[in-house]
Amino acid sequence: MVKDNGSYAEQYREQGYLVVEDLVSAEEVQQVRQRTEDLISGVVPGYPLEDIELEPGAERVELATVRKLNRPAANDPVFLAHAGHPRILAIVESIIGPDIKLYNSQCFMKPPGGVEKPYHQDSAYFAIEPMDLVTCWTALDDVTLDKGPMHVIPGSHRQGVLDHSQPWVVRDRRDKQVPDEALDRGRETPLLMPAGGCSFHHSLLLHRSTPNRSTTSRRGLAVHYMSARSRWTDDSRPQPSYVLLQGREYPGCV
Ligand SMILES: O=C(O)CCC(=O)C(=O)O
Numbered sequence: 001m002v003k004d005n006g007s008y009a010e011q012y013r014e015q016g017y018l019v020v021e022d023l024v025s026a027e028e029v030q031q032v033r034q035r036t037e038d039l040i041s042g043v044v045p046g047y048p049l050e051d052i053e054l055e056p057g058a059e060r061v062e063l064a065t066v067r068k069l070n071r072p073a074a075n076d077p078v079f080l081a082h083a084g085h086p087r088i089l090a091i092v093e094s095i096i097g098p099d100i101k102l103y104n105s106q107c108f109m110k111p112p113g114g115v116e117k118p119y120h121q122d123s124a125y126f127a128i129e130p131m132d133l134v135t136c137w138t139a140l141d142d143v144t145l146d147k148g149p150m151h152v153i154p155g156s157h158r159q160g161v162l163d164h165s166q167p168w169v170v171r172d173r174r175d176k177q178v179p180d181e182a183l184d185r186g187r188e189t190p191l192l193m194p195a196g197g198c199s200f201h202h203s204l205l206l207h208r209s210t211p212n213r214s215t216t217s218r219r220g221l222a223v224h225y226m227s228a229r230s231r232w233t234d235d236s237r238p239q240p241s242y243v244l245l246q247g248r249e250y251p252g253c254v
Contacts, residue, residue: 162206
């Protein structure tokens with residue numbers, strides 16, 4: 001059931017996440033799903049190769065090997081339209097206010113056999129302050145336990161950025177993760193939902209996704225939103241320019 005946005009915001013503040021089923025229509029989901037297939041197969045040519053990440057050990061770009069499409073909303077109009085979805089923006093607004101910018105987006109393809117993504121906080125990778133970006137993760141396929149859902153640790157968004165120094169290596173893939181002793185795994189919750197459902201999570205919430213042990217893909221489209229009052233924190237790189245999706249700009253901010 002879709003509730004009012006005020007109760008969503010309250011749950012989000014307390015738990016650092018929420019799940020809303022049936023937010024995106026079956027037709028809209030199908031359009032995005034089809035687009036992932038057309039971009040990867042080359043039916044729609046031109047998706048930048050440097051923004052296609054493969055599963056560990058894979059060499060060819062195919063539906064069965066792509067781990068994720070990076071920056072889809074920056075690279076493709078269908079994904080940009082999804083980032084501006086009014087029902088998603090209404091919930092994002094109830095959480096971070098009316099002035100909303102697109103920070104980034106990632107389409108996780110998670111094919112059968114797709115590997116896990118270990119525990120992390122998004123803010124450990126985002127050069128933005130304050131660290132209260134919100135990610136809307138839309139299920140493009142039904143998400144069940146065997147398909148490698150996201151898991152979260154409720155309330156873990158209140159502890160600031162944790163150490164991410166523990167290496168995580170699978171074949172040619174190197175990543176980093178939060179060390180086990182910092183995790184209260186007894187509290188972890190899988191985010192299960194039918195296609196068209198969305199989860200929203202805080203950029204400091206501890207989360208991971210498990211391997212896909214099923215025979216079909218588990219695609220999830222993550223769009224990261226920030227307040228237009230945010231600031232860029234990486235002095236070693238020029239500040240990128242970010243698309244305003246709703247509301248107004250603020251001088252000196254992103
Ligand atoms: O969908 C996944 O497998 C991982 C998602 C994730 O880690 C994220 O959205 O930050």
